[in-house]
Amino acid sequence: MFKRIRQLDRASQWAAFELEALPHLSGLFRLAMWLVRERAEAEDLVQDTFTQALQSFHRYEKGTDCRAWLIRVMFHINSNRRRANARIHLISQTDERIAETVAFDPPTPQGLTEEEVLRALRSLPPHFEEVVLLSDVEDMTYKEIAKTLGVPIGTVMSRLHRGRKLMRAELASYANSRGIGEQHAEKEASASSRGN
Amino acid sequence: MQCRDFREVADSYLSDELLVETNHDMIAHLEACAECRRELAARRELRTTLHASFAHSEELQIQDQFADRLRSKLRDTATTEATSLILRRRVGMTIAACLLVAGALELIAWQRQRAQAPTQIAGGERHEPNVAQVKPADDQPHPAATAMDAEMVLAKMSELAAGDHRDCAIGHRLPDMPIDLAEAGRKYDRAFLNLTQAVMSHRDQFAGAIELVMAHACVFKGHWFAHIVVRHRGRLVSLLVTRLENPDQIAATKEKLPKNPEPQVIACSTAGGYQISCFRTAHHAVFVVSDLEEGENLALARELSAPVYEHITRAEVLAEFRG
Numbered sequence: 001m002f003k004r005i006r007q008l009d010r011a012s013q014w015a016a017f018e019l020e021a022l023p024h025l026s027g028l029f030r031l032a033m034w035l036v037r038e039r040a041e042a043e044d045l046v047q048d049t050f051t052q053a054l055q056s057f058h059r060y061e062k063g064t065d066c067r068a069w070l071i072r073v074m075f076h077i078n079s080n081r082r083r084a085n086a087r088i089h090l091i092s093q094t095d096e097r098i099a100e101t102v103a104f105d106p107p108t109p110q111g112l113t114e115e116e117v118l119r120a121l122r123s124l125p126p127h128f129e130e131v132v133l134l135s136d137v138e139d140m141t142y143k144e145i146a147k148t149l150g151v152p153i154g155t156v157m158s159r160l161h162r163g164r165k166l167m168r169a170e171l172a173s174y175a176n177s178r179g180i181g182e183q184h185a186e187k188e189a190s191a192s193s194r195g196n
Numbered sequence: 197m198q199c200r201d202f203r204e205v206a207d208s209y210l211s212d213e214l215l216v217e218t219n220h221d222m223i224a225h226l227e228a229c230a231e232c233r234r235e236l237a238a239r240r241e242l243r244t245t246l247h248a249s250f251a252h253s254e255e256l257q258i259q260d261q262f263a264d265r266l267r268s269k270l271r272d273t274a275t276t277e278a279t280s281l282i283l284r285r286r287v288g289m290t291i292a293a294c295l296l297v298a299g300a301l302e303l304i305a306w307q308r309q310r311a312q313a314p315t316q317i318a319g320g321e322r323h324e325p326n327v328a329q330v331k332p333a334d335d336q337p338h339p340a341a342t343a344m345d346a347e348m349v350l351a352k353m354s355e356l357a358a359g360d361h362r363d364c365a366i367g368h369r370l371p372d373m374p375i376d377l378a379e380a381g382r383k384y385d386r387a388f389l390n391l392t393q394a395v396m397s398h399r400d401q402f403a404g405a406i407e408l409v410m411a412h413a414c415v416f417k418g419h420w421f422a423h424i425v426v427r428h429r430g431r432l433v434s435l436l437v438t439r440l441e442n443p444d445q446i447a448a449t450k451e452k453l454p455k456n457p458e459p460q461v462i463a464c465s466t467a468g469g470y471q472i473s474c475f476r477t478a479h480h481a482v483f484v485v486s487d488l489e490e491g492e493n494l495a496l497a498r499e500l501s502a503p504v505y506e507h508i509t510r511a512e513v514l515a516e517f518r519g
Contacts, residue, residue: 022270030251046258107234109238117245
């Protein structure tokens with residue numbers, strides 16, 4: 001009888017996992033690919049994420065955002081992998097200092113291509129890039145991002161603010177090089193200097 | 197609010213991470229500043245492009261072979277003994293829980309037996325418990341049960357109403373563009389036709405002044421709402437009307453149409469920091485959502501209810517008449 005119960009339990013758990021978690025496979029892969037850049041490594045990360053998620057599926061609270069839960073699992077696995085690499089940490093500290101030196105916040109240009117937007121996101125320092133990604137692409141709340149990255153919510157907000165500002169500056173330079181929004185930027189700069 | 201302040205928090209506004217009060221300040225500033233309206237539109241466009249670029253980028257797409265391989269591997273893992281350790285534990289815990297419950301029931305039965313024993317001795321005859329006190333009759337539903345179901349359904353729907361108020365009236369960020377009420381009235385629900393006039397023609401009779409901000413039909417999470425936004429005591433208030441999916445199932449009594457011609461307006465819930473008052477007609481639910489005090493919101497809902505109820509009920513009767 002217990003064998004039958006186990007089979008039924010396994011079948012229902014798999015059915016729930018298939019229904020709740022597997023539809024997010026493509027989205028999670030895109031995120032993994034963006035984070036690690038190499039296809040083979042992204043496949044490893046996604047496989048580990050879903051295997052871990054399946055084993056821990058009894059911890060997932062039904063009715064909550066399964067995608068956010070899977071992203072949390074993925075970031076946890078990925079950060080464990082990166083932890084040994086001290087070089088990334090040093091770079092990010094330098095980048096945070098650079099981000100603070102961007103004084104002028106240009107107006108957001110319009111009419112940008114998808115390629116330019118992705119390039120600008122990629123140009124951000126890793127700590128800024130990941131919060132902008134989680135907020136503006138994955139639509140996670142600040143609270144969810146803080147939980148995923150294991151940092152205070154204030155840190156999330158500060159990184160988002162600086163990250164978006166850097167991204168706007170990068171995009172403005174692309175737009176200017178194509179002749180979009182130069183006049184606007186000049187007008188904005190003069191308004192900014194007047195202190196509005 | 198200055199332009200500089202606006203731009204500092206514009207992204208948080210788009211992410212719906214601001215306090216209600218700050219949202220109001222943002223809207224007030226937007227109404228007056230064309231430059232900030234352009235900036236907000238540009239930031240919204242940037243997010244849309246970012247979303248699209250992720251979805252379209254070929255280099256980020258998963259390969260079908262890998263996806264199939266992983267699915268099959270996960271299915272094998274799920275159906276083999278690898279996960280049965282957890283399941284075995286779960287079965288063990290279930291047995292333990294059953295034993296505990298059985299023990300507890302045994303204990304309760306023993307205690308009852310002990311409590312009844314002195315009565316038998318003192319009275320000289322066995323005390324029969326009054327069945328009516330212990331358990332209500334099963335053959336008839338409890339009169340409050342269906343009414344409670346109806347309230348629960350309205351309370352659940354009120355969360356949708358609060359979400360629409362937040363994303364449409366306050367945030368202006370519904371994914372689908374709202375459409376004209378008259379058009380929605382012709383296409384989807386005749387109760388939407390002339391609803392604005394029905395509300396605004398009675399405004400002189402209301403205790404507090406209301407000013408029309410906008411009126412349209414919009415979709416929130418798959419539900420069509422007639423959405424009238426008014427300003428009352430300086431706050432934005434949404435009047436939302438939507439069709440009930442299963443009106444017969446959630447009728448508070450056996451009658452489908454309320455006997456009482458007066459709408460029963462209640463303060464049904466709070467969600468996302470908003471007060472929600474509601475009432476229903478035979479086929480529609482009506483919500484009044486705002487960040488006013490509970491009493492103020494309820495009072496306004498009661499004032500609005502008379503013309504709205506009359507208008508919708510008339511439309512429903514006409515619809516039934518036309519078949």
